[in-house]
Amino acid sequence: MPINFTIDGKQVQGEKGETVLPVALRNNIDVPYFCYHPGLSLSGNCRMCLVRVTPAAPPPPKPGPDGKLPPAPPPPRSMLAISCMTQIADGMTVDTKTPDVLRAREGVMEFELINHPLDCPTCDQAGECFLQDHSYQHGRSHGRFYEERQMKHTKSLGPTISIWGSRCIVCSRCVRFTDEITGTGELCIVNRSDHSVVDVFPGKPLDNALSMCAEDVCPVGALISEDFKFKARVWFMKEQKTLCAGCSVGCNVVAEQVNEEIARLKPRENLAVNDWWMCDAGRLSYKQHALPGRLVEARVDGKAVTRAEAVLAAWQRLSAAGGAVAGLVSLWNTNEEMFLFRRLMKLLSAVAPMGTLEKSHGERKQFKGGFVIEGDRNPNRAGARAILGDVALEVGATAVRKAFEAGTVNALLVVSGAPELAISPEIEAMLARVKTLVVLDVLESSSAAKYAKVRLPATMHWEQDGTFVNVDGRVQRVRPVIQPPGDAAPALELLQEIVNRHPPGGSGVLSGDGVFRQLGAEIEAFRELTYREVGDLGVPARTAAQAVKA
Amino acid sequence: MSFTFTPERRAKLDALILRYPKKQAALLPALRMAEEQAGCVDFDAMEHVAEILDVSPAKVLGVFTFYTHYRRPGTGKHLVQVCATLPCALRGAEAVFDKFAAELGIGQDETTKDGMFTLKKVECLASCGSAVCVQVNDDYHENLTAETVPDLIRKLKESR
Numbered sequence: 001m002p003i004n005f006t007i008d009g010k011q012v013q014g015e016k017g018e019t020v021l022p023v024a025l026r027n028n029i030d031v032p033y034f035c036y037h038p039g040l041s042l043s044g045n046c047r048m049c050l051v052r053v054t055p056a057a058p059p060p061p062k063p064g065p066d067g068k069l070p071p072a073p074p075p076p077r078s079m080l081a082i083s084c085m086t087q088i089a090d091g092m093t094v095d096t097k098t099p100d101v102l103r104a105r106e107g108v109m110e111f112e113l114i115n116h117p118l119d120c121p122t123c124d125q126a127g128e129c130f131l132q133d134h135s136y137q138h139g140r141s142h143g144r145f146y147e148e149r150q151m152k153h154t155k156s157l158g159p160t161i162s163i164w165g166s167r168c169i170v171c172s173r174c175v176r177f178t179d180e181i182t183g184t185g186e187l188c189i190v191n192r193s194d195h196s197v198v199d200v201f202p203g204k205p206l207d208n209a210l211s212m213c214a215e216d217v218c219p220v221g222a223l224i225s226e227d228f229k230f231k232a233r234v235w236f237m238k239e240q241k242t243l244c245a246g247c248s249v250g251c252n253v254v255a256e257q258v259n260e261e262i263a264r265l266k267p268r269e270n271l272a273v274n275d276w277w278m279c280d281a282g283r284l285s286y287k288q289h290a291l292p293g294r295l296v297e298a299r300v301d302g303k304a305v306t307r308a309e310a311v312l313a314a315w316q317r318l319s320a321a322g323g324a325v326a327g328l329v330s331l332w333n334t335n336e337e338m339f340l341f342r343r344l345m346k347l348l349s350a351v352a353p354m355g356t357l358e359k360s361h362g363e364r365k366q367f368k369g370g371f372v373i374e375g376d377r378n379p380n381r382a383g384a385r386a387i388l389g390d391v392a393l394e395v396g397a398t399a400v401r402k403a404f405e406a407g408t409v410n411a412l413l414v415v416s417g418a419p420e421l422a423i424s425p426e427i428e429a430m431l432a433r434v435k436t437l438v439v440l441d442v443l444e445s446s447s448a449a450k451y452a453k454v455r456l457p458a459t460m461h462w463e464q465d466g467t468f469v470n471v472d473g474r475v476q477r478v479r480p481v482i483q484p485p486g487d488a489a490p491a492l493e494l495l496q497e498i499v500n501r502h503p504p505g506g507s508g509v510l511s512g513d514g515v516f517r518q519l520g521a522e523i524e525a526f527r528e529l530t531y532r533e534v535g536d537l538g539v540p541a542r543t544a545a546q547a548v549k550a
Numbered sequence: 551m552s553f554t555f556t557p558e559r560r561a562k563l564d565a566l567i568l569r570y571p572k573k574q575a576a577l578l579p580a581l582r583m584a585e586e587q588a589g590c591v592d593f594d595a596m597e598h599v600a601e602i603l604d605v606s607p608a609k610v611l612g613v614f615t616f617y618t619h620y621r622r623p624g625t626g627k628h629l630v631q632v633c634a635t636l637p638c639a640l641r642g643a644e645a646v647f648d649k650f651a652a653e654l655g656i657g658q659d660e661t662t663k664d665g666m667f668t669l670k671k672v673e674c675l676a677s678c679g680s681a682v683c684v685q686v687n688d689d690y691h692e693n694l695t696a697e698t699v700p701d702l703i704r705k706l707k708e709s710r
């Protein structure tokens with residue numbers, strides 16, 4: 001049974017057990033808050049979310065047995081209450097903009113700033129700080145506090161996070177995070193009243209696989225990520241919504257770049273995938289974009305050539321093999337690229353063996369709050385299963401190698417979009433000896449790139465459009481955060497250019513969405529899907545999750 | 551260094567834990583028992599208590615530091631707590647405090663080098679009728695003035 005009540009005169013609806021604040025936020029009614037976080041337990045300590053609450057009027061009195069009306073009950077008393085903890089009820093009236101509410105907020109803000117060092121000019125949170133925003137909108141322009149300010153410790157809490165204690169508003173979000181989400185309990189609030197501040201137990205630092213989320217939950221600049229410290233002013237960064245590719249979960253992230261350098265990743269809320277969290281390894285995986293030794297020019301037999309020349313050479317040599325061709329594609333490539341790879345392979349030979357390359361598995365970890373880091377450290381195994389099939393995924397690489405050893409294959413196409421793929425010595429030996437090796441890859445150090453006869457510089461997922469399918473069969477978008485270096489181009493384009501060489505020839509190169517729609521026409525898992533439909537949060541693949549589950 | 555409850559205290563604590571709906575609730579008395587045993591609560595004791603009550607050491611640290619009435623390591627043998635609330639203040643608590651400071655050569659929240667005295671200001675000791683009140687360890691000393699302070703210090707030094 002939904003509960004109906006009004007906020008600022010607007011009819012709104014909520015579920016039993018909900019409190020006022022989330023319902024207000026859902027209805028785009030702005031109520032300022034600090035300590036409330038949708039992913040954490042309610043604490044109700046900051047008082048910033050005060051609103052005026054008037055309970056429903058009691059029902060009119062019924063006449064008694066003597067036919068007389070008892071005295072009318074007193075009208076309900078309205079009061080200021082913290083909206084994050086006030087349970088909603090039918091007929092309740094909530095006001096968020098009355099003068100007394102505004103005055104109360106102003107008072108809370110004045111208290112919050114009593115001991116604050118006002119060091120916004122050098123604070124990394126500046127520009128995305130609740131304290132700044134609320135101060136601007138709800139604060140007063142001068143304080144009345146002339147006593148000495150309490151200063152708190154500034155120190156490292158662990159390998160990833162430091163605290164600027166004087167900025168801490170003691171909202172306890174970070175403490176609840178380590179209690180409830182990671183279950184590691186490293187953080188606590190020491191001391192009392194104006195001396196209180198967040199700390200760790202001596203010798204027990206904040207050190208867990210999700211530790212950097214503590215910086216995200218801190219609404220102010222008290223917890224600072226060591227990785228991002230003093231790196232960029234946030235307002236100079238450009239944002240892009242994309243995915244972490246560090247494992248098969250596919251955490252939704254916002255990637256931010258300055259001058260074509262990715263400066264940080266932050267988790268993006270997606271209740272079907274990662275809630276509000278991501279792991280530290282994934283968060284730091286953006287550093288791959290700047291790995292030294294990126295491939296930046298096309299080469300044929302070791303000589304630098306133009307992209308068009310290399311594309312032509314790739315087609316000529318692969319088609320000259322007379323069908324004795326095989327192909328390997330990485331589980332880091334997008335669905336679109338895998339689909340184009342498959343199309344090219346089919347053009348070259350009806351029976352060409354296809355296989356996959358991947359990163360080695362890591363440890364699967366589950367946390368108290370339910371968050372999981374998957375052991376499969378590849379973002380698109382489920383996509384490969386849907387597009388290339390179980391055989392290619394499970395025994396494909398071996399089949400490719402066996403065909404090569406049997407002499408039925410003498411040309412090989414390798415498409416990779418990731419560093420550090422695990423290449424077995426047998427595959428390495430094949431790469432070294434195969435007569436024709438056409439490679440789309442990202443790093444000079446990769447085994448395939450080393451032995452390539454035709455080498456085309458490709459992109460990492462930070463530099464391209466596409467989709468991955470995660471471990472639960474959810475189709476999600478990756479988007480370009482930065483431009484590729486040098487002549488590097490997405491395999492999405494390069495593969496289409498090679499296919500276009502097939503007689504009678506063509507010149508069209510479709511966008512990611514264009515290829516994705518073709519994919520949807522051919523492969524059941526993506527039937528009639530478009531980028532628009534996949535949106536920011538992804539959608540389940542059309543076939544039962546079971547069918548594509550890794 | 552490392553702290554473990556004596557078997558008797560541990561038995562007492564285990565019995566106490568059963569009286570609460572959750573064993574975490576026994577945190578305050580557990581800390582008090584650790585203090586009884588060692589004279590103060592140090593980090594080892596906090597870890598020991600955390601383990602018994604199945605909470606994180608950080609949680610214990612947070613609770614321990616919230617309260618001012620637990621003795622922290624480094625507290626002197628005599629913990630001198632001068633009431634600084636209004637009735638005592640009106641009867642000269644400030645002068646009493648200053649006299650302690652001058653005689654002992656330490657300031658607020660400091661401890662003498664020989665580890666004998668720690669000086670603190672506290673809130674109302676609920677003995678306003680006999681202000682100025684000073685609590686030394688578990689004993690009240692009442693109706694103090696700056697003049698009677700040296701005598702009290704002498705007595706404390708003589709006591710073992």
Ligand code: SF4
Pocket residue numbers: 163167168169170171172173174175198217218219220222223
């Ligand atoms: S460090 Fe940040 S999140 Fe933690 S209590 Fe202080 S203000 Fe809140």
Ligand code: SF4
Pocket residue numbers: 244245246247248249250251274278279280281282283372373374
């Ligand atoms: S859990 Fe996986 S997808 Fe999520 S941030 Fe970590 S590595 Fe990336």
Ligand code: FES
Pocket residue numbers: 032033034035036043044045046047048049050082083084085
């Ligand atoms: S958000 Fe409601 S009290 Fe902090």
Ligand code: FES
Pocket residue numbers: 633634635636637638639673674675676677678681683
């Ligand atoms: S004011 Fe000092 S005992 Fe009450």
